[in-house]
Amino acid sequence: MACSAPVEEKKETASESTQVEKMKLQVDETNIKTDENGIFKITGKATPNAIVSIDQPAKKVTADADGKFELEGQIPSEKSHEVKILAQKDSLEELEKSLTITPHDQYVQKVLAKKGARRKRNPC
Secondary structure, eight states: OOOOOOOOOOOOOOHHOOOOOOOEEEESSSEEOOTTTTEEEEEEEEEOOEEETTTTTTEEEEEEEEEOOEEEEEEOOOOOOOEEEEEOOSSSSSSSEEEEEEEEEHHHHHHHHHHHHHHOOOOO
């Protein structure tokens, strides 16, 4: 009978066998400018299949399998404002960032012109 060399067993530690997934949230721009109709677009990358949402105006999308997302909406007024963008998925810790959305100059002029026309019709 031939003798065999002892076989070493490698035991995986808990940290080697399970990697803790952390929430990711990256936006392509933190200062976003609308188009002349007040439409903005927020693009970026988050944890794959995470829900990405903003607070004002309330919008949400699900990031694709690569984590890419795109949120589109209309700015609620003629003024710049800050929005919170949030990524969440299952039991992972939520991740939040702040963005500034600034209206295009032509959009501001349109909104102010409409407000002026309303005031002329209803001077009270």
